[in-house]
Amino acid sequence: MTNPISTRRHGDVLIIESNNPPVNALSAAVRQGLVEAIEQAEADEGVKAVVIACEGQTFFAGADITEFGKPPIMPWLPQVVDRIEDCTKPVVAAIHGTALGGGLEVALGCHYRVAVPTAKLGTPEVKLGLLPGAGGTQRLPRVAGVEKALQMCATGTPIGAKEASEAGLVDRLVEGDLLPHAVAFAEEVRDIRPLPKSSERQDRVDGVDPAVFDEFRKANARKFRNFDAPEANIRAVQVATQKPYSEGVTEERKLFMELMGGTQAKAQQYFFFAERKAAKIDDIPEDTKPRDIRKVGVIGAGTMGGGISMNFLSAGIPVTIVEMGQEALDRGTGVIRKNYEASAAKGRFTGEQVEKAMGLLSPTLDFDALADCDLVIEAVYENMDVKKEVFGRLDKIAKPGAILASNTSYLNVNEIAASTSRPQDVLGMHFFSPANVMKLLEVVRGEKTAPDVLLTAMQLGKKIRKVPVVAGVCHGFIGNRMLMPRQVEAMKLLLEGATPAQVDKVHVDFGMPMGPFQMADLAGVDIGWHRDPNRIESLRDALCAIERWGQKKGAGFYDYDDKRRPSPSPVVQDIIEKFAAERGVERRTISDQEIVERTIYPMVNEGAKILEEGMAQRASDVDVVWVYGYGWPVYKGGPMFWADNIEGLTKIVAGLKQQEARMKPDFSFSRLLLDKAQKGEKFTR
Ligand code: 3HC
Numbered sequence: 001m002t003n004p005i006s007t008r009r010h011g012d013v014l015i016i017e018s019n020n021p022p023v024n025a026l027s028a029a030v031r032q033g034l035v036e037a038i039e040q041a042e043a044d045e046g047v048k049a050v051v052i053a054c055e056g057q058t059f060f061a062g063a064d065i066t067e068f069g070k071p072p073i074m075p076w077l078p079q080v081v082d083r084i085e086d087c088t089k090p091v092v093a094a095i096h097g098t099a100l101g102g103g104l105e106v107a108l109g110c111h112y113r114v115a116v117p118t119a120k121l122g123t124p125e126v127k128l129g130l131l132p133g134a135g136g137t138q139r140l141p142r143v144a145g146v147e148k149a150l151q152m153c154a155t156g157t158p159i160g161a162k163e164a165s166e167a168g169l170v171d172r173l174v175e176g177d178l179l180p181h182a183v184a185f186a187e188e189v190r191d192i193r194p195l196p197k198s199s200e201r202q203d204r205v206d207g208v209d210p211a212v213f214d215e216f217r218k219a220n221a222r223k224f225r226n227f228d229a230p231e232a233n234i235r236a237v238q239v240a241t242q243k244p245y246s247e248g249v250t251e252e253r254k255l256f257m258e259l260m261g262g263t264q265a266k267a268q269q270y271f272f273f274a275e276r277k278a279a280k281i282d283d284i285p286e287d288t289k290p291r292d293i294r295k296v297g298v299i300g301a302g303t304m305g306g307g308i309s310m311n312f313l314s315a316g317i318p319v320t321i322v323e324m325g326q327e328a329l330d331r332g333t334g335v336i337r338k339n340y341e342a343s344a345a346k347g348r349f350t351g352e353q354v355e356k357a358m359g360l361l362s363p364t365l366d367f368d369a370l371a372d373c374d375l376v377i378e379a380v381y382e383n384m385d386v387k388k389e390v391f392g393r394l395d396k397i398a399k400p401g402a403i404l405a406s407n408t409s410y411l412n413v414n415e416i417a418a419s420t421s422r423p424q425d426v427l428g429m430h431f432f433s434p435a436n437v438m439k440l441l442e443v444v445r446g447e448k449t450a451p452d453v454l455l456t457a458m459q460l461g462k463k464i465r466k467v468p469v470v471a472g473v474c475h476g477f478i479g480n481r482m483l484m485p486r487q488v489e490a491m492k493l494l495l496e497g498a499t500p501a502q503v504d505k506v507h508v509d510f511g512m513p514m515g516p517f518q519m520a521d522l523a524g525v526d527i528g529w530h531r532d533p534n535r536i537e538s539l540r541d542a543l544c545a546i547e548r549w550g551q552k553k554g555a556g557f558y559d560y561d562d563k564r565r566p567s568p569s570p571v572v573q574d575i576i577e578k579f580a581a582e583r584g585v586e587r588r589t590i591s592d593q594e595i596v597e598r599t600i601y602p603m604v605n606e607g608a609k610i611l612e613e614g615m616a617q618r619a620s621d622v623d624v625v626w627v628y629g630y631g632w633p634v635y636k637g638g639p640m641f642w643a644d645n646i647e648g649l650t651k652i653v654a655g656l657k658q659q660e661a662r663m664k665p666d667f668s669f670s671r672l673l674l675d676k677a678q679k680g681e682k683f684t685r
Contacts, residue, residue: 005033007040012048013186014041015179023061024054026102028073030064031080034106038087049186050091052084052110053179058097059119060106065128068260068269077102077134078249081109085197090189094182095119095170100158105134108143111195114182115161115170122158126229128272129265129635133256137236138248139198144169146208146241150216153233154224168204199245208241226511227635228264232256263646267637270684271627274620274638278469279462282617284451291401291456297322297373299390301332301363304407305379307435310336311464313357314436320362320369333363339436371397375460377429379407382528387411388419395420403453405429406444409480413446413473423448429457430477431466432629433523440629441466442477467628472615478622479629481610482639485602488666490516491539493598495580496662498590500557501568506595511633516599518566521556525549542575597655598663604643604652608670611683619644619683640683649677 004020004027016037018024034052041047054060063077075083084091084106093099093107095115100122107113107121115121123132123140131137132153141149144167152159164170174181213234217224224230232255239251259265296312298305301323309319313336323329340354349357362369370376376398378390387406394404404426406416417423428444441461445454454470461468471477476484490503504515514522525540526549533545543549543556548571550556551564558566580587607622616622623638636642643652653674660667676683 003033004030007037010183013183014047014050016052019055021056023058025064026060027064031075034080035075035083049190051094051182051186053094059095059099060103061098062101062103081105081134084109092182092186094178096178101125102134105136108139108198112171114172114185116178117161117173119161120158121164123153124156126156126233129229129268130259131233131236135249137252138240138245141205141237141240142201143198145204149237154230205241213238232259264635267635270637271634274624278621278624288451288455290459293374295373297370297376300379301329306332306336308431310436313360315464318360329363368397375403377405387416391416391419410476413444417446424450439467441468442471443468444471469621469624470617474615478616478625482603482606485606486599489598494576495585497587503595506592513631517557521550525556539579597659601652601656604639605670605673607639608673612672644682644684653677
């Protein structure tokens with residue numbers, strides 16, 4: 001193993017530099033190298049001060065997550081950090097990129113921190129179901145203050161170098177070349193004694209009002225609901241205000257080990273890699289080059305078209321947006337501006353950025369204006385004939401090599417592609433509503449989609465800060481396809497005796513942001529409805545016929561007051577009971593367990609079918625779709641991880657068998673699910 005740590009002298013300063021691409025994770029070799037280098041600095045009388053820096057894109061971005069769950073290799077990170085702090089000569093951290101997790105803990109072990117203004121400092125362990133476990137929960141509040149430490153540790157959101165400097169976490173911000181500045185700083189402080197040690201500071205943790213912690217808990221209760229790690233982080237930081245450092249780190253270690261042993265941390269760490277894997281396309285030639293996308297066209301200035309456009313505008317890519325009528329175009333453009341201004345009011349954009357983004361937008365009624373776009377995304381009415389017509393027209397005017405994408409959420413992308421003379425340039429880019437906010441992007445690969453077209457869409461997805469996932473052509477792709485069996489069974493359960501509130505509660509208790517009926521009311525019960533009030537073939541038709549279209553009408557599966565607070569609806573209950581009577585459905589008491597077995601287990605079954613048919617590249621992609629597109633709780637990893645590791649495939653198959661008769665003819669078993677359960681195998685790795 002080559003040593004990723006090198007040392008060199010600059011005058012009487014020893015520069016310790018790490019070169020462990022891509023993110024300078026603190027692997028065993030890095031930890032060993034750091035300790036040896038500190039020992040070298042101490043042993044060499046000529047060395048008066050030390051700088052720790054990193055080559056490449058970033059300062060240490062944390063512990064090496066790939067080592068988690070494996071037998072520990074010495075030295076442990078806490079020992080390394082202590083060793084740095086105990087160095088008898090001043091140690092300066094030179095920070096660029098992202099000093100995250102264990103990386104920030106190393107910086108806190110140093111006596112001083114120098115950073116470039118673009119650097120970010122953070123403790124994202126909570127997002128991996130953990131807490132900073134190398135003294136971070138005890139040192140950070142001592143250096144940056146309790147409120148900042150609480151915020152950083154419990155939410156995992158990093159802060160910029162300027163904010164860190166204001167909090168006292170960074171001693172000096174330097175413009176330009178970091179290393180010479182850090183060396184100069186080390187020269188300045190070389191003779192200052194005693195050395196400032198983070199672990200010995202008490203001024204920022206003494207006399208802290210204990211109410212701070214409960215207020216913080218209360219303010220974040222919704223965000224932290226059901227998660228283990230945020231509370232453990234809060235408790236650890238609180239200990240720093242109650243106990244001496246040596247006891248604090250013992251407590252920190254105990255909490256860290258508890259988290260590490262739990263399923264939430266396993267799920268969240270699995271998900272970290274799942275998300276990164278999703279960006280990879282398994283079967284395209286390695287030398288595939290993406291196409292150049294300098295200008296994007298969007299057809300349709302409705303809610304979807306507008307939201308989609310914003311993603312590109314925010315990323316600095318010009319957008320031509322086309323509508324059929326002036327009024328719709330003005331309305332669409334107005335909504336985009338309003339959304340930007342609302343974000344600016346919340347401090348997410350400056351006024352200047354809003355104007356810059358709006359300046360990149362060219363609204364037009366002229367379809368031919370799309371002729372110079374490198375990518376055109378169609379976001380019109382979800383109807384095959386309409387889409388084919390649009391693609392036929394587009395085919396005639398788009399420049400050669402332009403990528404033509406449909407934002408369809410269900411329709412057959414191959415059929416859409418066939419309405420053009422260039423199916424190799426066509427694919428689906430399925431954004432989720434609101435498209436400027438939701439992170440998920442399903443990139444639908446048609447049977448003729450060219451590898452470079454697919455690669456371009458995936459890379460562009462990342463560039464506009466989405467989480468792109470490849471899906472195959474099937475009804476509803478990955479996400480909506482799995483939603484369907486859930487909705488079908490949820491509806492049937494109402495007729496059999498459950499209430500919308502009961503079904504929704506089971507889902508919310510499970511960890512979903514809302515249940516199937518809350519979601520229907522929010523999205524619009526009338527989405528995809530045939531619009532004939534006399535044709536009543538389902539419960540949904542009955543609600544739509546009396547304009548119970550959801551929140552927008554103040555009535556859907558629930559009644560809503562003027563503040564959009566839901567309450568159970570006697571009208572809906574009446575309709576349900578009448579419907580059940582007409583259909584001869586016997587009503588009975590439905591258990592919460594049955595709701596899980598009939599609405600969540602079938603999703604796993606559908607996910608298995610998706611994998612069986614090759615409609616998703618890997619099980620973890622299914623999980624990424626559900627976490628980012630539908631709010632599946634990340635501490636349960638995603639439906640396939642949950643099925644494998646929390647619920648268990650045998651239990652799921654047994655539950656589905658138990659319910660099979662009631663679910664037929666809407667349900668059929670996935671062969672793959674039965675096989676895996678029988679062989680004791682898993683979907684996820
Ligand atoms: N350990 C191991 N591998 C890591 C890693 C880590 N801490 N962080 C990133 N990687 C890997 C990724 O898996 C990816 O691998 P791949 O190329 O094979 O897919 C590669 O590095 C590049 O990562 P990204 O694609 O995420 O690169 P970006 O440039 O988009 O982002 C980053 C860089 C902001 C540093 C981001 O990778 C990140 O947030 N990393 C995780 C940081 C983190 O959580 N640190 C805390 C670790 S836990 C800890 O420190 C415990 C301690 O308190 C005891």
